[in-house]
Amino acid sequence: MILFAGRPSDSRKGLPLFLEAVAILTTLSKLPAFSVWIVGGSPREVSSVSSLIHRISSLHDLQLKGRIQLWGRVENAALAEIYSRASVTVVPSHREEFGIVAVEAMMCGCPVVSARTGGLEDIIADGLTGTLFTADDALGLAATLTAYLRNHHQRDLHGESARRRAQSYFAKSELLTHVVQLYDADSFESKHSPEQSKPNREELLTRERMSRIKAIVGDDQISVNHATKGRHPVFSVDVGENRFIAKFFTSRYSLQASLFPEIDGLSPVRGGLISYHRELYNRQNPLAPTIRFLEATGEPLIVTQWYRPLTDVSDEVLDNMISKALLRCQSHLPLPECETLTEYESALKDVTERQDSSSFHRFDLASAKLNLRMTGERLTQCRTHPQVELLRFQILMSENIWPLPLEFRSRTHQAIELLLNHQEIIMEQPALAHGDPKPEHLLVDATGEMLIADFEHSRYTVGPCDLALWLTFTGVRGRLEANAVQVCDRIYKHCRTWQERYLCACWVVSEVIFFAVHRFLSGERRELQVTQNFLRDLPFALLNRGLIV
């Protein structure tokens, strides 16, 4: 159930925008059934909302089926019950000084999708307790809602984080006590500065994590610091002259599961033990940092040796180093000839010939089985073959499963068609890939050899997937002026054969589309434009560089 709670007649609250987004949802295919509850308003307001719904036929149909319900104003206790039932609470305000509805919903363990405006930006930890979308963007709101409707683990994880955050920062009696302190001239000055009261990011180095690091490293006299820019619980640990990196593997939801229709049998979760096992699987990988300690119980923890980050290297040298390193990774732990591989090859033929949802389902399961040994026997959705991924996007976009802008759809369609029409599906055995090579993962050992941290996304893939990921990360993502010619030059230079170059180009296109759609479903529109610009120029660049004839 999608919930709107607020005063319907207040134009700042954005109810018409919400209804527009719901109308967009009704046009999408392969979306789980959903209902909409609108809570708040006097009888007069409820009646005017009802008139508004009557004027939009798709919403009127939804209401006739009992899937839109208008509750009017309810008491707080009932409101808490309604928040608890909601999959997601929407706060589509055009303008909002604070947004108490968001806090109430979060307290009840309900994730919040809200416009990026005013206090809502401070209340919601974007991507952690809910999602912020661009204010006044109905398409963007509809897109973020599809992710919550498709992936219940996204709802559950965001909901639980939301509850914790609300309890930490917005408990009423504590805040009112701060107000009362202001009435007393002598007591408040030193007690409550703006910085102290600012809701900041979640505390990563919890007492429990600290004590586990101490216990596993076996030394009380250690210094522990957060080691990444993001919100991942990764810490540098100094013990005397030794330094380690301690990483906790938290449970996260699968991005694929939020993007694509649910696939029976595949886990919509990632992180946690799945990532832990991927790291262990790569323990002997020549590119992996040396593991010093590990612990699978509770929130899995791995402590590795610390290595110097790779810095001060020119882009060209870095490209050379990484392409060689990724080749080494590809030759590590090849898949044995076995029934699983045979099943995969058969599923690949099937998906090529039939291109329907059951053949994709079979292919995804067969791909997941290739990776079973590295995921701790858990079946997870893994993008394995770049042409299949392009085919998947082509079909799902034609089926209108995401509310994507028309220009984005036409650009992606053009690029995919160009690549797929050019070449039959390539039957090649998948090889090991790191799965997430990016600059902050590059390390150097004492002998000057390159290592790559974080094997938690590793999987078996066809073609130079890692190189393509590296190229998109360093040449496309976030760049409105991404240069397609430069990306194609780099493909040409670092791939040895025509087939490798072609597969690399397919991976690049698949990856930029995936990332753009994922960001859009996470409330960010900019990456759609980045990808549109890149795909506009790509066909010329591919042709000019002879990557397709």
Place this chain on the structure above:
Amino acid sequence: MNVTGDPRHIGLVCFVADPFDPPGHERFGGGHLFLFDLGRFLVTQGYRVTQVTRRNSSEKPVFDQIGPMYSIVRLAVGPPEEISPFNVGLCLNELSQAFEHTIAEKKLEFMALHSHYWIGGEVVRRFCAAHQIRHVHSILSLGRVNREKGEALTASSAIREECEVNVINSADAVIAVCPSELADLKRLYPEVDLSKVHIIPYGVDPDVFYPRPQSESDFVRRQTIRFPQGPALIS
């Protein structure tokens, strides 16, 4: 400023929200809830509380002694009906005079006056300029932010912005509800003194708002008993 007057008496002043108007419909929202919650909390902490608001209904009394520690004064300024904050702003001088008169008439003494929104802020600022009373002000919204978001200029826009600057500069403490509000203040009001601004968000009671267990039978019961009106049936 030194505290004088009744050391346990707090005045909560807001002319655009009567705390006894139930939130969740028309223009009754989070601000009303906050005033209600704050008043109740203060009483539990042993303070005497006088809420001062504008009389927005002819059915409401001008003075109401809710309990031994809590009273509400409704100034009879403007029409006795709910009007927009913009129209309340046009009554600023009358509200100020009525406030002075009522406080004097009832011989009220305060430890602190806590104003909400620029209209309450300006009335309290004028009052505190002549009396030694601590002034705490809650911003609630800012005129220049509204204009930046496309709100049209009104007759009271210039007065509002001037009052906002004066109130924030003269109050002993100012409350912004979130870092974004403080950032807006920094960005759009370079002439105000930010050293007294404290960020204190609105709070929610975790004993009321917590994940409730669900069961189909409970839902039916609640739908028919607890929400007697049920969802609106639209044909």
